[in-house]
Structure formats: C-alpha cells, structure tokens
Amino acid sequence: MTTNLAPLRLPDEAKNRIRTLFMAKHALFGGGMHPEDGNHAIYHHEVRTTLEGLGLNLALANTYEVLFEKPDADFVFPLLNRGGFVNSEMLIPILCNKHGLPYLGAMPFLRGLGDDKSVSKLVCDHAGVPTAPWFCYRRGAPLLEADLPAKDAGRWVIKPNASSASWGISDAHDWTTVANAVRLIHGEGHDAIVEPYLDGYDVQCAFITMHGEPVALPMLWYEREDTQRLWTYYEKRDLVQNSEKSALKRFDDPEIAPRIEAMAHKVAKEFTPFDYGRIEFRYDPKSGAINFIEINLNCNLWSEKVMAKAAAVAGFSHADLLETLLAEAWHREGLVTARSLAA
Numbered sequence: 088m089t090t091n092l093a094p095l096r097l098p099d100e101a102k103n104r105i106r107t108l109f110m111a112k113h114a115l116f117g118g119g120m121h122p123e124d125g126n127h128a129i130y131h132h133e134v135r136t137t138l139e140g141l142g143l144n145l146a147l148a149n150t151y152e153v154l155f156e157k158p159d160a161d162f163v164f165p166l167l168n169r170g171g172f173v174n175s176e177m178l179i180p181i182l183c184n185k186h187g188l189p190y191l192g193a194m195p196f197l198r199g200l201g202d203d204k205s206v207s208k209l210v211c212d213h214a215g216v217p218t219a220p221w222f223c224y225r226r227g228a229p230l231l232e233a234d235l236p237a238k239d240a241g242r243w244v245i246k247p248n249a250s251s252a253s254w255g256i257s258d259a260h261d262w263t264t265v266a267n268a269v270r271l272i273h274g275e276g277h278d279a280i281v282e283p284y285l286d287g288y289d290v291q292c293a294f295i296t297m298h299g300e301p302v303a304l305p306m307l308w309y310e311r312e313d314t315q316r317l318w319t320y321y322e323k324r325d326l327v328q329n330s331e332k333s334a335l336k337r338f339d340d341p342e343i344a345p346r347i348e349a350m351a352h353k354v355a356k357e358f359t360p361f362d363y364g365r366i367e368f369r370y371d372p373k374s375g376a377i378n379f380i381e382i383n384l385n386c387n388l389w390s391e392k393v394m395a396k397a398a399a400v401a402g403f404s405h406a407d408l409l410e411t412l413l414a415e416a417w418h419r420e421g422l423v424t425a426r427s428l429a430a
Contacts, residue, residue, distance in 0.1 A: 130389035240283030287371030
C-alpha cells in the first residue's frame with residue numbers, strides 16, 4: 088500500500104508567469120446548489136477558490152467558445168466535461184491540441200477510451216483484470232436478445248455507455264424491460280451498456296501522477312446498508328434526499344486490498360498519462376469476487392468526493408492535491424523544471 092506521499096510545490100515565479108485558464112460550467116457561479124446540477128456548482132466554486140488561494144495567475148471561463156480561437160493562456164485546467172452533448176469530455180482537449188495549448192488531464196483519445204465504459208472493459212480484459220460480462224448496444228445497431236450478457240443473471244443494470252454520476256441508470260429482470268430501457272437511452276442519443284447486477288461494495292482506487300508514474304492514494308470503499316439498491320444521479324448530486332445510510336471509509340483489508348490495488352495499477356498503466364482518476368471495483372465479500380466496474384479519468388475533485396477524500400487520508404489538503412496535479416502537469420509540458428518543484 089502507498090505510504091509517505093508528499094505534495095509537490097509550485098515555485099512562486101511559475102505561479103505568476105503561467106497564465107492558467109480554469110474552465111468549468113459553474114466557474115462564475117456563486118457557490119450554492121444549482122437547480123439542475125446540484126452540488127456540482129458547489130464543487131466548481133470550491134476548486135476555483137482553492138486555485139485562487141494558491142496565488143495563480145488565473146482566468147475563468149464557463150463556455151467552450153473561449154477556445155474557438157487561441158486564448159491568452161499558457162495552460163488550461165478543464166472541468167467543463169459534461170457539456171450536454173455526446174462525447175463532450177473530449178472537446179476541450181481537442182481544442183487545446185489545435186492551439187498547442189497544454190492542459191490538465193488525459194489527451195482526447197484516452198478521455199474517450201475511459202468514458203466509453205464498454206471499451207474500457209476491453210482494455211481491462213486485455214490487461215488481465217477481471218470484469219463481469221457486458222454488452223454495449225450501440226445506437227443504430229440491432230437490438231438483439233441474443234447479445235444479452237449472462238442470460239441467467241436474473242437482474243441486469245442498464246445505463247448510458249458514457250454516463251457519469253449514475254445518470255440514466257436503471258435495472259431490469261427480463262429482456263423486455265432491458266430492451267425498453269435501452270431504447271429510452273438510444274432515444275436520448277446515447278449508446279447503452281448492459282451488465283448483470285453484481286452484489287457487493289464499491290471499492291474506489293484513486294490515482295494521481297507523480298514523477299511520471301501513476302501513484303495510488305489510500306483506497307476507500309462505500310459501506311452501505313443495502314447493496315442491492317441502485318444509487319441515482321439525483322441522490323449523488325444531492326437533488327433529492329438519500330434515505331440510505333452509507334459511509335466512505337478506508338479500505339485496508341490485509342488480504343483483499345493489495346489484490347485490488349495490484350489490479351488497479353494494471354488498469355492505470357494502460358491509461359497513463361492521465362494526471363488523476365478513479366478506478367472502481369465491485370467486491371463481494373460473500374463470494375470473494377472482485378470485478379472492474381469503470382474508470383473515471385479526471386474525475387470529481389470536490390473535497391467531499393473520493394479523489395480528495397483519498398488524498399486527505401494520505402495527508403493532502405485540497406490545496407495540496409490541486410497544487411500537486413498542476414506541478415506534475417506543468418513539468419510534463421515543459422512549463423517548469425524538475426529542480427524548481429519542491430516535494
């Protein structure tokens with residue numbers, strides 16, 4: 088297990104010299120709950136204020152249009168990922184590449200690879216990491232019962248293939264209900280992934296890049312009262328009250344945790360460099376089964392979510408985490424030297 092991590096420090100000279108553009112849907116919002124995006128607005132405001140507290144030469148933007156022409160910036164910190172259209176997570180990196188503008192996070196191809204849940208499972212399968220059966224019903228392709236994975240599962244989960252925060256998730260116990268859920272997702276313009284429901288607990292493996300290598304932060308898991316219940320987008324965004332009690336805790340099982348971390352490292356190596364991300368596994372203590380669920384590159388950095396919580400267990404403040412991410416990315420992009428970064 089990873090121990091004794093120390094945050095990287097940015098030189099004051101670089102903070103003043105490098106013009107950093109922070110892009111987020113709610114970068115200019117006042118910091119309260121948003122009627123549609125819920126706590127996502129609080130999250131964007133918190134990251135903005137943390138970056139301001141680091142003393143960066145910071146500019147703010149909340150639309151993609153700021154990148155249609157090359158802006159007066161040296162580096163982009165993008166959180167404008169859920170743009171309301173398919174594959175929106177790749178647009179900022181693509182526009183930055185067009186202008187030769189460095190940015191935080193994975194390059195567009197890797198972002199798309201990670202957000203395509205079906206293809207990311209193929210990557211994990213190639214790396215020898217277990218994942219449950221699945222099938223992606225692509226929009227416009229035949230919708231056939233013969234493709235249904237694990238036909239005797241009895242319960243399946245259906246969701247958009249590139250969903251985040253459990254948007255659009257549902258479950259079904261027969262083919263007719265599965266097919267109707269897939270059609271609904273197709274009607275909204277998305278591919279749909281179908282998997283058998285896996286009982287157990289979500290184990291979260293957060294990674295940051297340090298000195299060119301993906302480094303595992305302390306592993307966390309959601310201790311839940313009812314593992315059979317699906318969490319919805321509205322609950323995760325605090326738009327409705329979640330009646331189920333759950334707690335995000337350190338996962339340090341002496342036998343299971345090292346096995347999951349070894350699997351997570353295999354996955355992370357396939358996507359490096361990505362700066363930061365969360366790799367999720369489902370662990371069933373009854374059967375001992377461990378299965379990869381998804382990878383979320385450049386995931387939520389809010390202090391109340393997995394990435395920052397895991398960093399806090401390692402002794403990082405929210406500011407420490409963001410400064411370390413920037414230091415690593417600035418060094419990789421040649422904006423600062425290794426000698427100028429103090430660990």
